[in-house]
Structure formats: C-alpha cells, structure tokens
Amino acid sequence: MSIQFVAGKLKGEERKAIIQGVQRQLQEAVLGAIKPLLTEFCEAELTVKLGRGKREPRRVGGQAREIEWQCGHCGCRDANHFTRDGHYRRALETGWGHIEGLQVPMVECQCCGHDVVCTYTILEKHRRFWLDLAQQVLIGSGLCQSLRHLSEQWSAVLGSSVGLRTINERINQIAPLRKLARSESITDVPAVVQFDGIWLRVQTQTETVKLDKRGRKRKKRKGKKVVLLVALGLWTDGSGKREILDWQVADGESKAAWEPFVHRLWERGLRPEAGLQAVIRDGCGE
C-alpha cells in the first residue's frame, strides 16, 4: 500500500473557513473547561457573603450579619438566616461565547423559606472582565494566563481572596489548549488528507504597562506571527465531507514543527491500511 503525495495549497476563502473552524473547536473546548470554574467562582463568593464555608453551620441567635443580598420575599438581609440550597442551571452570554447549563448556587431565607436574590460578581460583571479576551488571544497565548488574570480582577472587586487559591489550583489543572483540541482516535479515515500551514498575526499582551489615550493603565499589546498547522480530511465517497482532523499553533513551518503533528495523526489512526490514499501538502514543505 502506498500513499500518493500531491502538491497543493488552500485558497483564501477555504483558509478563512478553516480558521473559523479551528476557532469554533477551540471555543467549545474553552467553554467546556471554564463552565465548572464559573460555578467555583460563585461558590467562593457565596462563602464570602455568608461568612462560612459549605459544611460550616450558621450562627443562630447571634449578632446579625447584614449583607447586600436580600430575600426576594421578606427582605431579610441577615446572612445568618440564609442557607445554601442547591443549584439552578442557567445560560450565560460571555465574551467567549454562549454557555448552556451553568450551575449557579441558590440560597434560601430561613425566615420565610423563599429564595434570596444572589448577584454573583463573576456573572454580573463578566462583560467587563472578559471584553478584551479576543479569540486570537486564545490562540496566541495561554488560556490559563487569561483565567488567572480574571481571578485576580474578581478577587479585587470582591475585596476578598477567599477561595482564590482553590480557583487558581483549578485553573492550573486545565489542560493546555493543545490538549483541549481533538485527541481521540480517528475511526472514519478520509481517503485524502490535506496539510496546510496558515500564517496568522495574533495580538498578545505583554507585561509592560502604558497609558492609553484616556490616561488609563493598559498592558501593551504586541503582534506576533504564528502559523496554524492544519490537517484537513477530504472524503471521496461522494459525500463531499470535509473536516478539520487536527491543528496546532507553531512558530514556523519547519520539518521539526510538522513532524510531531503528522506523527500525532498517525498515532490517532490516519494510516493507509485504514483507508488513507493520498496526501496533499503545500509546496514549501520538505
């Protein structure tokens, strides 16, 4: 069995569609990773508001602990009359996309048995938090770095660092972007695979702080050129099916950059004995 190698390059429109496809995959993975993290943020804020952790009993009969959250029914504001009461699920629009089924902790007022209206900082102020997290930043630099920045802002707004350690530990556990992308074995092997390197200019934040036009402190941004290595699967069974099999961000298109990428696909099952017949790659690759 032999594989046929053909030289070819993806055209403008096709490349644009591929970049969008990669961004979609990345976005899905990112949203999946941050969903439980957002619940964690809410739990930590709830601990701050109630002045006690999940399994700590509430102080009955002592001094009142007035907070800004209020029972929607009787108007009670005493956190010592409030108890945790499970979760509800909601959708959330974020700067990173739509999140479905986010678990948000609920609080019950023990004076009347109704719900306390909870306004969580991470959910209410998320637009401000996430505004400058463009998709390209996600491709260009670490997701974890962005999330750590988010948790710093969150704890500053809250004026408390309760739960910050747990949250940062969670963030550190989030797999690097590469791992968030696809790694399962390829069972439906296409007849043709097309490799292409798509050069992108991404914006990254530097640690240098400068003042913007309105005198606000902003981290200086700088542009960086990276290449998106893409493997596009093409099915020749008449279905016209095409799919991004894998992708990777690299600094260049050298053999050293391509080799592990191609090897990974091989490991995932993209082999001639499974049905692969031809490989298309652009002219500049060795």
Ligand SMILES: [Zn+2]
């Ligand atoms: Zn009440």
Ligand SMILES: [Zn+2]
């Ligand atoms: Zn009360």
